[in-house]
Amino acid sequence: MTPQQHPTIGSLLRALRTRNDWTLKEMSQRCGIPLSTLSKVENDRLSLTYDKLLLISQRLNIRMSELFAENDQSAPEPAVTARRSIGKIDDAVRVTTPNYDYFYLCPELRRKRMIPVLTRVRAKTIEEFGELVRHSGEEYIHVLEGRAEVHTEFYDPIVLEAGESVYIDSNMGHAYIAAEGCEEVLLLGVCSSADEQLMESLLHIHDEGAKLVAVK
Template identity: 45%
Template sequence: MPAKRSKHLTSAAPTTTHNPGVALRALRRQRGWTLAEIGARTGLPISTLSKIENGKMSLSFDKLTRIAQGLEVDIGELFSSQSPVGNDTFSGRRSITRAGEGYAIRTEHYDHLYPASELLNKRLVPIIAEVHARSLEEFGELIRHTGEEFALVLEGVIELHSELYAPARLEAGDSIYFDSAMGHAYIAAAPGPCRVLAVCSGGESHLRDAMLRQNGAEAARPAAGRGARKPRADDA
């Protein structure tokens, strides 16, 4: 029986077509751009971009969105070799993501797991996030991105902080639907794992402005399975 796979961005990321660093180099060369030009478009240092291309640096969601925005592509194109599929025609496409599979991005305050990552230009973007921040002070600046968002708490207790409302305390099984252009932050409000399924409207491109100040990329626990813990990169 084939082993389940979960693609995680680490300092030893594999050099495959699903590696954003490889995709970045290919897109840059295809367009005839230098690292300096990509740096000007993304606001990232040339040294950082070089490390990303060579698989020597972990990618946070911040860096991924900046690169996607600078290259004017959907985030999915940075980790998928599939050709884009139009959203306005019937395509009959579908995607099944087994437990433990998906594309994982490790950020300072969340571990993001993206199901159906091989499908580009999705109207809905599902994200399974394990929340690490335990206070708004720890989280920092609120996230904003165009569209709307539905969130269902899978495990633990979450506090959703937002610009216009008092913090909402949500336990496992509770859900919330809100305008994601309103600044917001998911905060872990109970000991132990806190996981949430967030479904964002508008496709990956609508997430490009999210978490622009969330620059940390930690080797943290992936949200791969209920109650499961995979080794951290620094556990050795």
């Protein structure tokens, strides 16, 4: 038996448009996304960046998490889901901030218990970084490239070399910066929480100061 296909952002937008009996043109006018772009997204030929998803959320008055099917409670989840998602960078939801470029992977999976994310770190001092970040759950961070300096609320800073990692309580204030002599760091992170709104919480951390990224 072929595993059930999980919805992409394109299929979720198409379903939303169908439920409201909107034409593609009407949907484009309502959400502020060009018709040609919207058509490509609905046919899974193009992904949307964070600023475009936020625009749709605001214009259509829906929660950001609905665009990731996080709250679909229409049917109980079976014991064996056979879920699978290939984490391609082109399909990631991208958020650019003064400190980081985030690439949230596998965005089409609903009700995820873990949020995988690639992060490019540019901040080089804790003063440049600003206030420490806090959110629910726990996280695991593995350094893929460069050297990362890890600052946490209750511990002295540590430097992680490529191939090294750290596991922390995400409620504790934390920040990752490029260590001395390193221009940029690439991190692979996994965030996990019992909070089913984790994805939305992570996205809204970046609302203030997030840089808009144009859809190509």
